[in-house]
Amino acid sequence: MTAPNGTVTVRRLKDLATLVSLSKRRGFVFQSSEVYGGLNSCWDYGPLGSAMKYNVKRIWWNAMTRRPNMCGIDAAILMHPMVWKASGHVDGFSDPLVDCKDCKTRFRADNTDSYINKKQCPTCGGKNLSEPRQFNLMFKTHMGPVEDQGSVIYLRPETAQGHYVNFQNCQVTTRYKIPFGIAAIGKSFRNEITPGNFIFRTREFEQMEMQFFVKPGTDEKWFNDWKEIRWSFYKKYGMNMANLRFHPHGPTELAHYAKAAEDVQYLFPMGWSELEGVHNRSDFDLTQHSKFSGKNLEYFDEASKEKYIPYVIETAVGCDRLFLAFMCDAYREEVTLDEKGQEDVRVVLGLHPEISPVKVAVLPLSKKDELCNLGEKLRDQLAEDFEVQYDESASIGKRYRRQDEIGTPYCVTVDFDTLNDQAVTVRHRDTMKQDRVAISALNEYVRKGMKESF
Numbered sequence: 163m164t165a166p167n168g169t170v171t172v173r174r175l176k177d178l179a180t181l182v183s184l185s186k187r188r189g190f191v192f193q194s195s196e197v198y199g200g201l202n203s204c205w206d207y208g209p210l211g212s213a214m215k216y217n218v219k220r221i222w223w224n225a226m227t228r229r230p231n232m233c234g235i236d237a238a239i240l241m242h243p244m245v246w247k248a249s250g251h252v253d254g255f256s257d258p259l260v261d262c263k264d265c266k267t268r269f270r271a272d273n274t275d276s277y278i279n280k281k282q283c284p285t286c287g288g289k290n291l292s293e294p295r296q297f298n299l300m301f302k303t304h305m306g307p308v309e310d311q312g313s314v315i316y317l318r319p320e321t322a323q324g325h326y327v328n329f330q331n332c333q334v335t336t337r338y339k340i341p342f343g344i345a346a347i348g349k350s351f352r353n354e355i356t357p358g359n360f361i362f363r364t365r366e367f368e369q370m371e372m373q374f375f376v377k378p379g380t381d382e383k384w385f386n387d388w389k390e391i392r393w394s395f396y397k398k399y400g401m402n403m404a405n406l407r408f409h410p411h412g413p414t415e416l417a418h419y420a421k422a423a424e425d426v427q428y429l430f431p432m433g434w435s436e437l438e439g440v441h442n443r444s445d446f447d448l449t450q451h452s453k454f455s456g457k458n459l460e461y462f463d464e465a466s467k468e469k470y471i472p473y474v475i476e477t478a479v480g481c482d483r484l485f486l487a488f489m490c491d492a493y494r495e496e497v498t499l500d501e502k503g504q505e506d507v508r509v510v511l512g513l514h515p516e517i518s519p520v521k522v523a524v525l526p527l528s529k530k531d532e533l534c535n536l537g538e539k540l541r542d543q544l545a546e547d548f549e550v551q552y553d554e555s556a557s558i559g560k561r562y563r564r565q566d567e568i569g570t571p572y573c574v575t576v577d578f579d580t581l582n583d584q585a586v587t588v589r590h591r592d593t594m595k596q597d598r599v600a601i602s603a604l605n606e607y608v609r610k611g612m613k614e615s616f
C-alpha cells in the first residue's frame with residue numbers, strides 16, 4: 163500500500179531475486195565464469211562488491227584484533243592431512259545422501275521432507291531410491307605429481323584448525339597469558355549438497371573465525387561474554403536488531419566437539435537462518451591435536467602453577483553470509499505517489515558508511531569544463547581519505563539515485579556558485595538534507611559525519 167499526498171512509504175526487501183539483480187546490474191556480485199554459462203553456486207565479487215567485502219572484513223578484523231589479548235593469523239588453506247583426522251572431519255564431516263534411480267536427483271536424507279515422511283524423491287515423487295550413503299563434504303585433491311592415496315590433501319572446510327595448530331606459536335610469540343584469542347579470515351571449501359540462496363550457501367566461501375582459549379571452568383562465562391560482544395557488533399554496524407536472534411542448539415544439533423552452541427540467526431528473505439555460530443568447543447580440539455601430533459599442547463599457568471588444556475570459545479561467521487545480511491538489511495524502497503498516482507521508487511542501500519563501497523560521489527552540475535575540472539580536483543582531494551566516485555553523466559536526479567542504490571552516504575554537487583564561493587552542496591543519502599560546505603572543510607565534514615551521524 164502506498165500512502166497518497168507525497169507521503170513516503172518504505173518497502174523492505176521482499177526476495178533475494180531483487181538483490182541478485184541489483185548486484186549484477188551495479189557490479190556487486192556476478193555469477194562465476196558467466197561467459198561460460200556460470201558455475202553452480204560460485205560467485206565473483208565485482209568492483210563494488212569487492213570493495214564492500216573488504217570493508218566487511220576490515221570491520222570484523224578490527225573488532226576482533228583491537229581487543230586486549232587478541233592477535234591474528236593467516237594460515238594456509240592446505241594443511242597436513244592428519245589435521246582432518248584429528249579434527250574429526252575425515253570420519254564425521256558428512257551428509258547422508260540418497261539417489262533417485264528414476265530421475266537421477268541426489269538429495270539429503272536428513273532434511274528432505276518428502277523422503278522423511280513418505281520415502282519419496284523430492285523431484286519426481288518416485289520411490290526407486292538408493293539407501294542413504296555418507297558423503298564427505300571435504301574437497302579432496304593431490305599434492306605433488308603423483309595421484310595416489312599417500313598424496314591426498316584437502317581444501318580446508320573451516321579456518322579454525324589453523325588457529326588450533328598455531329595455538330602454541332601464537333601464545334609464545336605474543337607472550338599472552340590465558341585467556342587470549344586468535345582471529346583469522348580466509349577461504350574455506352565444502353562440497354555442499356544443497357548450495358543456494360545466492361551467496362548464502364556456496365561451496366567456496368570465506369570465513370571469519372575467532373578462537374578464544376580459556377581456563378576450564380571459566381568457559382561458560384566467556385561463552386556468554388562472546389555472545390554479547392558479537393551482538394553489540396551487529397548493533398554498532400546498524401543492523402535492525404529485530405532481524406536478529408539467538409538460537410541455542412538442542413542436543414541433536416550440537417556438533418561432535420561442542421559443549422554448547424548458539425547461532426546468531428538473521429531474518430533473510432527465505433526465513434530465519436544461521437548467520438554466525440558461537441560455540442563452546444571444550445578442550446576437544448587441543449586434546450585431539452595433542453593426541454594425533456604427539457605434541458603436548460598443555461598450557462602452564464604461572465600464577466596458579468597448574469597445567470591444563472585450555473577450553474575454546476569460538477565465534478564463526480561467513481564473510482559472504484554477513485555481506486548478504488548487510489545487503490538485505492540495508493535495502494529499502496521509498497515509495498511516493500506523483501500527481502498522476504504513479505509510484506516513484508527511490509531504492510536506497512542504507513549501509514553503515516564503514517561498509518558502503520563508496521563514501522562520497524562528486525557530481526558536477528553541468529558538463530562545462532570549469533565545473534568538471536573543479537570536480538576532478540575535488541575527487542582527488544576526497545580520495546586522500548575516502549573511496550570516491552566521480553560521475554558527470556545524466557541528470558543530477560538520476561545521479562543521486564544511482565548513488566542511493568549503491569549506498570553512498572554523501573553526494574557532493576559542484577555548481578556555478580562553487581566557482582565564486584569555493585563551497586559545494588553536500589546531500590545526505592538517508593535524509594536527502596543538503597548542506598553548503600566550504601571545499602577546504604569538506605574532508606573533515608565527511609569524516610565527522612561518518613563517525614557521528616550513523
Ligand code: GAP
Pocket residue numbers: 319320321322352354361362363364365366367368369371436437438439476478479480481482483484
Ligand atoms: N569452525 C566452525 C564452523 O566452521 P560452521 O557453523 O560450520 O562452524 C561457521 O560455519 C559459519 O560459516 C556459518 O555460520 C556461516 O556463516 C559460514 N558458512 C558455513 N558454511 C557455509 C557455506 N557453505 N557457504 C557460506 N557460508 C558458510
